[in-house]
Amino acid sequence: MRVSRHDLWRLILKFRDLVEAHGERCWFHMEDWDLSFEQPADAVDHANAALFGYGPDYRMRCDLSPAYRWPSGAPYDGKPVIAVRVRDAYDWRAYGSHYRRGHTNQALCGFSFAPEEAKRITSEPNCRECLRELALAKALRADGEDSPE
Numbered sequence: 001m002r003v004s005r006h007d008l009w010r011l012i013l014k015f016r017d018l019v020e021a022h023g024e025r026c027w028f029h030m031e032d033w034d035l036s037f038e039q040p041a042d043a044v045d046h047a048n049a050a051l052f053g054y055g056p057d058y059r060m061r062c063d064l065s066p067a068y069r070w071p072s073g074a075p076y077d078g079k080p081v082i083a084v085r086v087r088d089a090y091d092w093r094a095y096g097s098h099y100r101r102g103h104t105n106q107a108l109c110g111f112s113f114a115p116e117e118a119k120r121i122t123s124e125p126n127c128r129e130c131l132r133e134l135a136l137a138k139a140l141r142a143d144g145e146d147s148p149e
């Protein structure tokens with residue numbers, strides 16, 4: 001089965017409208033079902049960029065409306081994030097590199113690790129979800145700065 005980029009894009013935008021109309025804190029960002037909606041949105045963003053040079057469409061993502069519940073400790077208050085490489089006992093490359101969520105032992109993508117498994121790095125992480133989460137946080141903050149409180 002094939003679904004066109006345009007139809008998928010429209011479905012995701014309609015889904016966001018329905019979520020926001022459903023009520024306060026009815027959807028959990030970065031948990032269970034949300035992760036399954038983020039991936040088609042990644043595909044639409046990727047296709048839009050490759051075919052038309054469009055930037056990411058943040059309307060497809062969770063935002064700061066009351067419909068969404070965000071993970072505690074998420075960097076949406078503007079605190080800096082730290083890039084870490086997480087290893088298992090035998091192989092430093094095993095768990096890849098991520099952005100750490102505040103001072104917790106959890107990555108922005110939801111991956112958890114023991115403190116001794118993480119080593120700070122200066123380069124960007126290789127986790128696509130962590131990179132996407134940081135870009136989303138920046139977009140949400142930029143959006144919030146436009147509108148008066």
Ligand SMILES: [Zn+2]
Nearest residue numbers: 098109127130
């Ligand atoms: Zn990650």
